[in-house]
Amino acid sequence: MASSDPPEIPDYKTEFLQSCLSANVLTFGNFTLKSGRVSPYFFNAxxxxxxxxxxxxxxxxxxxxxxxxxxxxxxxQDFDVLFGPAYKGIPLACATVSALTALAPARFSSLSYSFNRKEAKTHGEAGSIVGAPLRGKRVVIIDDVITAGTAMREAIGIIEAEGGVLVGVIVALDRMERMPGSGDGAADRGSAIGEIRKRYGVPVLSIVTLDDLVGLLRGKGDEGDLKRLEGYREKWLATD
Structure with missing residues (x-):
């Protein structure tokens, strides 16, 4: 039946998921998350x-x-700086600026990256920002995932304190689940990504979503992993 067919996604998403699986970046089992939830999958960027x-x-x-x-x-339609929060966001920002320049040099050759120090430097150039200064710049944050949104709000606070203007966020995986600690009422079933979108009024992109992963497993994954993943999605799926 057509309804059981895996949804078609762009080749780059499929290739990315395959890379995650082959390198054990994405694994299946029973994983206790920081929120206390037991997840059937784990993503380690x-x-x-x-x-x-x-x-x-x-x-x-x-x-x-x-x-x-x-x-x-x-x-x-454009932005000036790709900001990678310390620490995982640092190599992601640097490498993605390079990838954007390689794919579309006319558009992105002047794009800069920037990241924060965990502790402000008090000598030399001083300050807490490495790379492009943020004042007056349109900034996109890059990170691996957003779970509760705490780290993302901290990164946004840094950008605002430096005089930058947040215009977007991109993560590798949208887990599509409601925030930890949320209740059972419909009004409490929003995701951390949805909360960032609403609070700051900016787009939040992801390379892939939980739905993409489910679609991939329907095509060629383990039936047991698929059932556990679908059950987890049904239990914790956010409304936004």
């Missing part, structure tokens, strides 16, 4: 530490950004 894997994730980020900028009718 810290394992993208080889040249080929870093190229895979940065290229997927780049294609996601280009697709959004090409298809959206809402401003802003």
């Amino acid at each position: 810290g394992l993208f530490h080889t040249g080929s894997l870093l190229r895979s994730i940065s290229t997927a980020y780049a294609y996601s950004i280009i697709d959004f900028l090409s298809n959206t009718q809402s401003p802003p």
Whole structure:
């Protein structure tokens, strides 16, 4: 039946998910998350530490950004700085700026990256920002996932304190689940990504979503993993 067919997704998303699976960045089992939930899958972007894997994730980020900028009718259409929160966001920002420049040099050759120090430097150039200064710049944050939104709000606070203007966020995976600690009422079933969108009025992109992963497993995954994943999605799916 057509309804059971896996949804078609762009090749770069499929290739990204395959890279995640082959490198055990994405694994299946029983994982207790920081929120206390027991998840049937775990995503660890810290394992993208080889040249080929870093190229895979940065290229997927780049294609996601280009697709959004090409298809959206809402401003802003461009940005000045890709900001990677310390620590996981640092290599992601650097590599993705390089990937964007390689894919669309006319548009992105002047794009900068920036990241924060965990502790402000008190000598030399001083300050807490490395890379491009943020004052007056249109900034997109890049990170791996948003779970509760705490780290993302901290990053936004840094950008605002430095005089930057947040215009978007991109993550590798949208888990599509409601925030930890939320209740059972319909009004309490929003996701951390949805909360960021509403609170700051900016687009929040992802390379892939939980639905993409379910679609991939329907096509060629383990039946047991698929059933557990679908059950988890049904239990915790956010309303936004």
